[in-house]
Amino acid sequence: MSEYLATVNLTAVVIFLAFVAVTLSITYWASKRTRTTKDFYSAGGQITGFQNGLAIAGDYMSAASFLGISGLVFASGFDGLLYSIGFLVGWPIILLLIAGPLRNLGRYNFSDVVSFRFSQNPIRILAACGSLTTVALYLIAQMVGAGKLIEILFHLPYSSAVVIVGLLMIAYVTFGGMLATTWVQLIKAVLLLLGASTIAFLVLFSFNFNITAMFSKAVEVHSKGGAIMAPGGLVKDPISAISLGLALMFGTAGLPHILMRFFTVKDARQANRSVVVATGFIGYFYILTFIIGFGAIVFLTGNTSYVDANGALVGGNNMAAVQLAHAVGGSVMMGFISAVAFATILAVVSGLTLAGASAISHDLYARVFKAGKATEKQEMKVSRLATVGLGLLAMVLGISFENQNVAYMVGLAFAIAASANFPVLLLSMYWRGMTTRGAVIGGSLGLGSAIVLMLLSKTVWVSVLGFEHTLYPDEFKAMFSITEYPALLSMTVAFLGIWFFSVTDHSARAEIDRKAFDAQYVRAQTGIGADDPLDH
């Protein structure tokens, strides 16, 4: 192993400890202001549009996307850009169709919105299942990423790294709720943007800001040569390309921890503003990761401090950004980026856990189990217990899935969100004909088909679960390639299912569901009634 990785980076440790100290103080401050469920789930609705936009960007700029995408650009150039674009293009859709109505109809999480005019129990249960599945997959990806990173950078055993992340996250969320989670995310977002900007600046500076010169040098040294400037083998066939595109674009609009952030602002106008701010920061960040990836090609390739005898990056491709930080800014820069990457994981898992906890305490406990009769105090208690439970579960999952491909897990979380949460959310807002039965059956079919297809895929069945052969015979390989990127099929199943089981629904409940649409639409469009204090 390279010499500078063999010792613990002191800068990284100091910066990280400072981050922990600051965020724990914020948590203490936030805990004094977190008394009601409204405080706990939505920071009392007092976050500004700009802050929320930056926090959303922070949720999105996870370690998986920072390290993963810059690593992907390092490995295959242009193909890395494909992923960034896919992650970004969902935002206008959220702004145009989802953000305003979401804020106007819900209070704490997206289940409030999808259950607005339907029979509460079945829809809440469905939405909670969709949320928890998405959150669990996303959590695994973040925990595994965290463990790996900390193992390399701080020389802690993988399992202790996972436990540290889990404990800190439990502390932030249990005591500080959404307020602490938002501030942790804001601080980290600023640090990450600063760090990534500095590295990208140093890379461009060394080429006198001549992008062509940087690209030429990269093409010259990369083992794939000119191929790094063109679409390559990342996505093998058109169907997979479209399917992945669908998952990335519409998955964003179904991620429970992102949707939850829209309830932390005052009104629909601030919700819209936060999308523009978030899109701006995320777009800028992806441009940085692109420059960083190319910088890594130029600075790390062939440099024996960073690559082994076979030309592979020490610590794997995901370490490209961290290694580049060392190459252009020395061990202080590398320490800074390492600490920020660690902080990033903490901030993102906190948001995820809060979203998961709300599905358990707000949907399953308060609305379904207690039929809406739970007291404020009881719901708070359950939400805190749920946080601790999810934190422990995240540690167990993180440790048991140690060797999984992080980027692929994130992809699966997006596919599930796009197939289970997004269709129900979109149609509940815009299609008068949707009924409780249609939503529940269609949504379950979307969730179920996405999970089954995922399980059938070679990546999950063989690589993750360790079976020797796929369940389908080898000669049908081409036909089953859809299982690797299931969104095209599972989203279609969800939309068709909702449509079919709604239009054939002639029950008395269906009448109520359809009749309630007009009033819901008025509120979604105008916000009238959105702040009624009826639950306080």
Place this chain on the structure above:
Amino acid sequence: MKTLTSDEIRALPEYRELLHKRRQITIPLCLTMLVTYYGFILMVAYSPATLAQKTSDGVTSVGIWVGLGLIFITFAITAFNVWYVNRHITDLVSRIQAKAVTK
């Protein structure tokens, strides 16, 4: 405090105008986003050679500029939408709210 029923709100001319204006901006912007993105994806899938062409500097490919352009377009769509909403729609919503909820 008196609040109009949703049926009464739906009958307001301002409400009809609101829906009309929303549609006018939302549908074209959504289509622009979907067409540009899936156009790009289809090009990656069916005609990667188009994106692999070099630009005049002999190194940078068309695909890189198209990709970076897409990032700018995505942001531009969100910014334009919020600008349009603030200019043409926010005031309309306030007028409807004022009519609907009288204190």
